[in-house]
Amino acid sequence: MSANESLVIALPKGRILKEVMPLVRKAGIEPEAAFDDPNSRLLRFATNHDNVSLIRVRSFDVATFVAFGAAQLGVAGNDVLMEFDYSELFAPVDLNIGHCRLVVAEPKEMSEHDDPRRWSHVRVATKYPTLTRKHFAARGVQAECIKLNGAMELAPQLGLCRRIVDLVSTGDTLKANGLVEVEKIADISSRLVVNRAASKTLPELVGGWVDRFREVVNGD
Amino acid sequence: MNEYSQRALLPEGLHDEIMPTAEAEARIVHALTACFASHGYDLVAPPLIEFEESLLSGPGAVRGAHMFRLMDPQGQATLALRSDITPQIARIAATRLARAERPLRLAYSGQVLRVRGNQLHPERQFTQTGAELVGVDTTAANVEVILLAVEALNALGVEGLSVDLIQPTLVPAICDAFGLDADTALKVRTALDAKDVGALSGLGGDAEHVLARLLAAAGPADAAFNVLKSLNLPASAAQKCADLWDVCAQITAAVPDLKVTVDPGEFRGFRYHTGVCFSFFAAHGHRELGRGGRYLIDSAGNGSGGESATGFTIATDSLLRVLPDLTPPRRLFMPFDAAADAGAKLRSEGWQTVAGLEPVADDFAEAERLGCDHVLRDSEVVSCGGRKN
Numbered sequence: 001m002s003a004n005e006s007l008v009i010a011l012p013k014g015r016i017l018k019e020v021m022p023l024v025r026k027a028g029i030e031p032e033a034a035f036d037d038p039n040s041r042l043l044r045f046a047t048n049h050d051n052v053s054l055i056r057v058r059s060f061d062v063a064t065f066v067a068f069g070a071a072q073l074g075v076a077g078n079d080v081l082m083e084f085d086y087s088e089l090f091a092p093v094d095l096n097i098g099h100c101r102l103v104v105a106e107p108k109e110m111s112e113h114d115d116p117r118r119w120s121h122v123r124v125a126t127k128y129p130t131l132t133r134k135h136f137a138a139r140g141v142q143a144e145c146i147k148l149n150g151a152m153e154l155a156p157q158l159g160l161c162r163r164i165v166d167l168v169s170t171g172d173t174l175k176a177n178g179l180v181e182v183e184k185i186a187d188i189s190s191r192l193v194v195n196r197a198a199s200k201t202l203p204e205l206v207g208g209w210v211d212r213f214r215e216v217v218n219g220d
Numbered sequence: 221m222n223e224y225s226q227r228a229l230l231p232e233g234l235h236d237e238i239m240p241t242a243e244a245e246a247r248i249v250h251a252l253t254a255c256f257a258s259h260g261y262d263l264v265a266p267p268l269i270e271f272e273e274s275l276l277s278g279p280g281a282v283r284g285a286h287m288f289r290l291m292d293p294q295g296q297a298t299l300a301l302r303s304d305i306t307p308q309i310a311r312i313a314a315t316r317l318a319r320a321e322r323p324l325r326l327a328y329s330g331q332v333l334r335v336r337g338n339q340l341h342p343e344r345q346f347t348q349t350g351a352e353l354v355g356v357d358t359t360a361a362n363v364e365v366i367l368l369a370v371e372a373l374n375a376l377g378v379e380g381l382s383v384d385l386i387q388p389t390l391v392p393a394i395c396d397a398f399g400l401d402a403d404t405a406l407k408v409r410t411a412l413d414a415k416d417v418g419a420l421s422g423l424g425g426d427a428e429h430v431l432a433r434l435l436a437a438a439g440p441a442d443a444a445f446n447v448l449k450s451l452n453l454p455a456s457a458a459q460k461c462a463d464l465w466d467v468c469a470q471i472t473a474a475v476p477d478l479k480v481t482v483d484p485g486e487f488r489g490f491r492y493h494t495g496v497c498f499s500f501f502a503a504h505g506h507r508e509l510g511r512g513g514r515y516l517i518d519s520a521g522n523g524s525g526g527e528s529a530t531g532f533t534i535a536t537d538s539l540l541r542v543l544p545d546l547t548p549p550r551r552l553f554m555p556f557d558a559a560a561d562a563g564a565k566l567r568s569e570g571w572q573t574v575a576g577l578e579p580v581a582d583d584f585a586e587a588e589r590l591g592c593d594h595v596l597r598d599s600e601v602v603s604c605g606g607r608k609n
Contacts, residue, residue, distance in 0.1 A: 067339060069506030078418060085414075087488060088340055088507075092435060094418030191418055197508065199438065200384045200501045203481045207439040214436070 005205055006051040008044075010066055010074035012059035016190055019097040020075050026219075027212045029054070051205075063089060063193065072198040072206055079167060079188045083131045090199060091191035093214045098190035100169040102128070104183040107156050111180050125155035126165040135165075135185050153177035233337045233344030244546050248376060248536055249329050249349050255372040256327035256351045259364075263327050266308035272300040278314070278518030278526075280307030282491040286334045303334040305348050306533060310517040313354045314526065318519075322355030329536075340507045343537060350510070352531030354517065359466045362496045362530055365512065366471050369500060369532050370478060373509065377544055380503025382479035383471065385441070386513070387464045388487035388497055390457055391434070397454035398427040413488050435485045441468050444482035460495075467496050492516075494528070502542035509542065510534035552594045552601060553587035556580070562599060571601075 009029070011020055024031075030048040034040040035056075045054045057065060059080055066074040067086035079102050081091060104124070106114065121142040126132045129145035136143035148155065152166040153173055167188060168174060168181060192213050199206045230236070237245065253263060269290070276284055286303040302308060305328050313324055329349040337344050351368060353361050366383060373381050391412055395405045404423065408431060411419035417435050420428055430451055437447035445468070448461045464482065472480055490497050490513060497513025512532025519526025549572045554563055556576040563573045571594075580586045584604050587595045595602050 078416065081414060081416065086339060090415035090438075092415060092417055092438075094416075094421070189418060191416065194415075195506075197501055197506050200481050200483075200499075201380065201382050201479075201503050201505075203439045203479075207443075 005202060006053070007073060007202075007205065007209070008053055008055060008065075008071040009209075010055050010057055010062040010071035012062050012075060012077075012190075013056050014059070016059065016075070016077070016098045017056070020095070020190065023095060023097070023213065023216050024054075026216045027209070060084075066193050066195050069195045069197055072195050072202070073209060074193045075190050076193050077188050077190050078186065079128060079131070081191065081193070082134075082186065083128045085130070088196045090194045090196060092194060092210050093192035093217060095190045095192055095213070096217055098188070100167045100188050101181075102131075102165065102185040102188055103168050103181045104163055104165050104185065105168070105174050105179040105181050106163045108178055108180045110162060111182055114182070116183050122163055123161040124163045124165050125152050125161050127152065128165060131185070132165045153179060231344075233342050235343075240546075240548070241540060244543075245347065245536055245540055247546065248539060248543070249347060251376055252349045252372050252534065252536075253327055253329055255375060256368065259325070259368055261325040261327035261351045261368075263329075264309065264312055265328065265330065266302070266305065266312060268331070268333075269299050269301055270308070272298040274311055274521075275300045275302060275307055277521055277523070278307055278310045279492045279515045280304065280310075281523075283307065286336075288333055288335060301333045302330075303332050304533070305330055305332060305350065306352065306515075306531065309352045309531070310354075310515075310529065313352070313529065314517050314519045314521070323361065324354040325351070326354065327351045341535070341538065347536040348533045349536050350512070350531055350533035352529055354529040355527055357495070357514070357528035359463065359470065362467045362514065363470045363474070365530050365532055366467070366498055367474055369510065369512070369534070370471070370475055373500060373534075373539070376539070378502045378509070378539070378542060379544070380479070382481060382501045382503070384481045384483055384486075384499045384501065385464055385468055386483050386486045386490060386497040386499070387460050387495075388490035388493050388513070389495065390460045390484055391431070391487055393457040393460060394427070394430060394434070394453065397457060398425075398430075400427060409487075412485050415485065431485070438483040438485060439481060441472070441480040441482045444484060448484060464496055495530070498532070500532075500534070505538070505542040507538050509539050550594065551592040552596055553583065553590060553592035554596050555583045555586075558596050559599070562596060566596070566601070 011017055029052060031045045031054050034042050035045045043055060047054060055071060059076060062074040062076045063080045063084050063086060065071040067088045077098055081089060119141045122136065123144045124132055125146045125148050127148060129147050132145050133143050146161055152164040155164055156162050156179060157177060174181065194206060194210060272289055283303050287300040289298055289300045292299045309326055309328060317324060329347060331345055332348050333345045351365060353365050395408055415435060417432055420432055433447060433451055437444045445465055453461060468480055493513045493515050495514030499511035500509040502509060510533055514528060514530040516525045517527045517529050552566060552571045552573050554573050554575045556579045567573055574590050574592050576586060583595050587604055593604050595604060
């Protein structure tokens with residue numbers, strides 16, 4: 001196996017990683033011990049396969065690493081895929097993990113006399129400006145997006161803007177911050193993503209792993 | 221860094237091509253067009269700017285959002301800068317060369333300009349070099365252009381060249397056959413655009429099953445065709461797969477060690493195509509080298525369709541990135557007092573000569589300063605390193 005035929009798999013840090021690792025292990029990939037060591041400073045990890053290594057990056061960066069071919073495979077939510085709309089990314093397997101919804105939310109008292117059908121201009125705080133603008137544009141609504149990287153729920157409370165677009169799984173965080181969901185944009189789950197050029201130039205290798213992950217998911 | 225250096229920065233996506241890449245690219249273009257010419261493709265050279273309307277006809281119909289536009293002060297008409305040369309070749313075939321014998325074989329190379337690049341190919345101005353075969357809609361014609369591109373790319377030394385075969389009309393044919401309504405068909409297109417199998421869920425029934433299998437079929441040609449055969453596609457779709465298979469079998473027979481993949485669910489970026497399409501990749505390249513396929517020329521200029529053509533375009537800058545470093549030319553320093561007629565003979569032998577414009581103390585030091593590895597001394601070529609050739 002030449003060095004040219006090595007694979008890098010990009011995994012998202014944080015919450016999703018706990019759900020992804022059982023699938024990765026079931027597919028037969030076992031990372032070196034440092035992967036599970038919180039004190040390790042390593043960023044790239046060897047595995048039990050000589051030609052497969054893992055990297056752990058922020059979920060948005062998974063899409064970027066894979067789109068540019070720096071990693072050949074990765075795991076990313078379709079929220080990230082929709083935000084970037086990279087033409088070089090394929091999502092051939094729905095991993096059926098990390099389920100949540102991407103929604104528009106606003107303060108409870110405001111929602112009581114707010115009719116989403118009559119919006120003409122909205123200002124929204126979100127991690128997903130492109131996706132948000134596109135969603136509202138499809139309905140003919142002007143959206144002015146304020147890009148935040150986290151703690152979206154604070155924005156309405158502190159008067160940054162009245163509405164947010166964010167991921168919701170149980171709805172507890174919204175509730176705790178006095179917000180309610182007024183519109184669902186999309187159902188989200190994690191996908192196995194593949195770089196387009198790699199899937200063409202290393203079809204057996206990349207396709208083999210895609211099939212492995214598909215079997216693991218369907219076997220559940 | 222002075223103030224002028226900062227002011228002279230170029231707009232995003234544009235850059236000055238300097239040595240050695242400018243020359244390397246010129247050599248690539250020359251090698252490609254020479255290969256096309258050797259197969260009977262005649263070079264044509266349309267202008268950079270045309271009437272907007274004519275650039276938008278036929279295969280240009282999908283390019284509207286990509287073009288820079290300007291007003292012609294003479295005729296007050298709207299002009300556009302080409303963002304793709306293929307529509308111009310189609311226009312030439314339909315007008316100037318309408319009466320030329322078919323099949324018509326044309327080649328071109330020129331710069332294009334687009335409003336925005338994409339993440340992987342951010343350049344807004346780059347060179348397209350390609351060939352078009354007009355007037356014959358057969359497998360033989362499809363095979364000819366693919367093999368032409370393969371020959372030209374292999375001759376340049378592209379490592380691990382692979383061809384991806386695509387049939388962009390397959391998915392619409394399947395949607396039609398399953399009687400999907402317009403909304404559902406749009407949902408399918410979006411899902412397949414992103415190759416997102418998750419977005420297909422909820423479609424239900426045979427359509428979801430067939431389309432999901434279609435997405436999973438992408439890969440090495442043999443395996444992909446086995447999946448396609450097992451799918452029991454409706455007749456119109458099955459015919460399109462058979463066309464693809466014929467092309468695949470013939471190019472594999474002609475170039476047995478060529479890597480061929482098939483991607484039956486792909487149509488992103490193949491909006492105007494009507495038959496077998498393809499893209500080219502190099503083993504270590506992150507972006508495709510070029511692409512092409514079958515399309516219709518707008519023969520009457522009214523959108524009613526017309527002659528069938530096929531061809532391909534190579535983005536020369538993408539190609540340059542995957543080629544091995546070209547051997548640097550041999551450069552020879554000719555000191556100020558060298559005989560004037562000595563250079564001509566050496567240049568005809570392949571040397572590049574750099575003339576000294578005034579006497580210097582050390583010819584060898586001067587040669588190295590000017591990027592030369594040899595010096596002409598007493599009518600003899602002497603290497604700077606060994607001081608003797």
